Amino acid sequence: MNILLVDDDPTNLAVLENSVRCFGFEPTTVENGRDALRLIRTGSFQMVISDIEMPGMSGIELCREIRGRATNGYVYIILLTSYCDTESVIKGLDAGADDYMSKPFHPAELQMRLRAGKRLLSLEGRDLVIFTMAKLADHRDNETGAHLERMRLYTQLLASELSNWPQYRNTVDGQYVRLIYMTSPLHDIGKVGIPDRILLKPGPLTPEEFEIMKTHTIIGAETLESAAQHYPEADFLRMAYEIALTHHERWDGSGYPNGLAGEQIPLCGRITALADVYDALTSRRVYKPAFSHEKARRIILDGAGSHFDPAIVQAFLNVEREFIQIQHRAATDCVEQSLFQVPSFRSSLNLPMTV
Amino acid sequence: MATMMALETDACDALLNSNSLVERCMGNLDLVQRLLSRFADSGRQDCEHLEAALRAGDLRTLASVAHRLKGNSATIGAERMARLASRIERESKSAGAANLDSVLNSLVAEIRAVQVEVSQRCHESLDAFQNLGANGGGE
Ligand SMILES: [Fe+2]
Numbered sequence: 001m002n003i004l005l006v007d008d009d010p011t012n013l014a015v016l017e018n019s020v021r022c023f024g025f026e027p028t029t030v031e032n033g034r035d036a037l038r039l040i041r042t043g044s045f046q047m048v049i050s051d052i053e054m055p056g057m058s059g060i061e062l063c064r065e066i067r068g069r070a071t072n073g074y075v076y077i078i079l080l081t082s083y084c085d086t087e088s089v090i091k092g093l094d095a096g097a098d099d100y101m102s103k104p105f106h107p108a109e110l111q112m113r114l115r116a117g118k119r120l121l122s123l124e125g126r127d128l129v130i131f132t133m134a135k136l137a138d139h140r141d142n143e144t145g146a147h148l149e150r151m152r153l154y155t156q157l158l159a160s161e162l163s164n165w166p167q168y169r170n171t172v173d174g175q176y177v178r179l180i181y182m183t184s185p186l187h188d189i190g191k192v193g194i195p196d197r198i199l200l201k202p203g204p205l206t207p208e209e210f211e212i213m214k215t216h217t218i219i220g221a222e223t224l225e226s227a228a229q230h231y232p233e234a235d236f237l238r239m240a241y242e243i244a245l246t247h248h249e250r251w252d253g254s255g256y257p258n259g260l261a262g263e264q265i266p267l268c269g270r271i272t273a274l275a276d277v278y279d280a281l282t283s284r285r286v287y288k289p290a291f292s293h294e295k296a297r298r299i300i301l302d303g304a305g306s307h308f309d310p311a312i313v314q315a316f317l318n319v320e321r322e323f324i325q326i327q328h329r330a331a332t333d334c335v336e337q338s339l340f341q342v343p344s345f346r347s348s349l350n351l352p353m354t355v
Numbered sequence: 356m357a358t359m360m361a362l363e364t365d366a367c368d369a370l371l372n373s374n375s376l377v378e379r380c381m382g383n384l385d386l387v388q389r390l391l392s393r394f395a396d397s398g399r400q401d402c403e404h405l406e407a408a409l410r411a412g413d414l415r416t417l418a419s420v421a422h423r424l425k426g427n428s429a430t431i432g433a434e435r436m437a438r439l440a441s442r443i444e445r446e447s448k449s450a451g452a453a454n455l456d457s458v459l460n461s462l463v464a465e466i467r468a469v470q471v472e473v474s475q476r477c478h479e480s481l482d483a484f485q486n487l488g489a490n491g492g493g494e
Contacts, residue, residue, distance in 0.1 A: 104429040
């Protein structure tokens with residue numbers, strides 16, 4: 001892995017270079033912030049270690065510059081401070097640094113910090129791949145809008161609300177919230193197995209067609225389950241599987257594919273169900289306008305205890321304000337993001353243009 | 356390694372803590388030698404810089420030279436020198452720079468002492484370092 005080292009002091013630079021090389025990285029060294037920024041813009045560096053106090057551009061300014069412009073993936077930044085300089089540390093973290101280390105550092109400490117950075121970067125890469133897969137699957141029938149971007153925010157919001165409730169303390173923790181944010185976009189991935197004539201049919205589906213449509217839950221679940229068997233340690237695949245399978249189940253047992261009821265339905269499936277319905281209601285579809293938040297709220301309240309888990313409906317009410325914010329915000333900026341992501345896939349994979 | 360530590364007497368206030376230097380260089384003795392000779396080469400000029408800045412009352416320059424020396428000396432394990440440089444840096448940044456003179460004199464003396472120590476060690480064909488590299492280079 002490439003790593004960029006920035007320090008105006010050649011002695012520090014040499015020591016730093018030697019250690020990161022011993023730890024298996026490919027170091028490039030520069031002596032000022034301007035050169036660092038120029039190299040970072042080439043996109044070849046995901047990790048930067050920078051001194052804070054440098055003539056010209058300081059490490060803190062460098063941080064701000066890196067965070068201020070779009071880079072090709074996340075850049076992990078570790079700042080080097082003189083010891084006891086708490087003020088710089090705070091400024092640096094505020095400017096977007098991920099970690100800091102005071103000089104002179106012990107190699108073992110550097111190694112630990114590098115390891116943490118690498119781990120974070122690999123998680124980020126994985127999240128991106130998952131989301132891209134989901135996006136690709138979603139794109140066949142959901143041409144516009146940022147359905148998945150909103151979905152993951154809604155599920156995250158509901159889960160983090162529940163994490164504050166005593167009865168969920170043992171099930172819904174920070175890891176759970178992160179996992180549901182990551183995996184809920186995969187809920188409809190089984191739609192890749194639904195033929196165009198059904199998935200893209202402009203009018204209402206016949207009962208036979210609807211039966212086929214329902215199998216998107218099972219197709220998605222089977223795909224994810226076989227992946228989960230290959231990587232049993234990947235708990236996100238387990239959750240993705242549960243969500244794909246159960247996001248159309250209903251609290252009263254009238255849902256599909258298995259007609260599960262109540263707590264037979266995994267919590268992540270119950271959460272995703274509400275988020276999915278709320279987003280469908282507040283989005284424009286060929287057959288309906290976008291409903292207002294108030295109207296969507298009424299429909300969801302009516303469904304408490306029949307369609308939805310009453311506890312999740314309560315959680316929804318508790319974070320209602322944030323739901324409205326996401327819905328409004330997503331209507332503007334997330335759309336831009338999805339517009340820039342998707343066309344490149346289309347051209348490289350020759351996907352059919354659908355409306 | 357234990358004997359080496361004993362030689363350094365007070366481990367936190369050494370003239371030159373070669374133990375920590377070798378550790379920081381992860382046993383790379385070429386690097387150790389390079390750092391030490393660079394340090395020895397620049398010592399005289401550093402002293403001149405400091406004294407000139409003090410004479411001119413240029414506290415900004417004084418602070419920045421002291422800052423650089425602090426970093427360098429801490430890296431090569433010149434602990435006492437690092438502490439003195441740090442004091443100069445701090446005091447030349449604050450308004451009442453009263454006893455800068457005497458601290459600066461101590462720093463200059465310390466730089467010279469480190470220089471002597473460094474050149475001696477370099478001439479000792481790095482025996483001490485070689486031993487350290489074999490015993491204490493890792494953790
Ligand atoms: Fe679905």
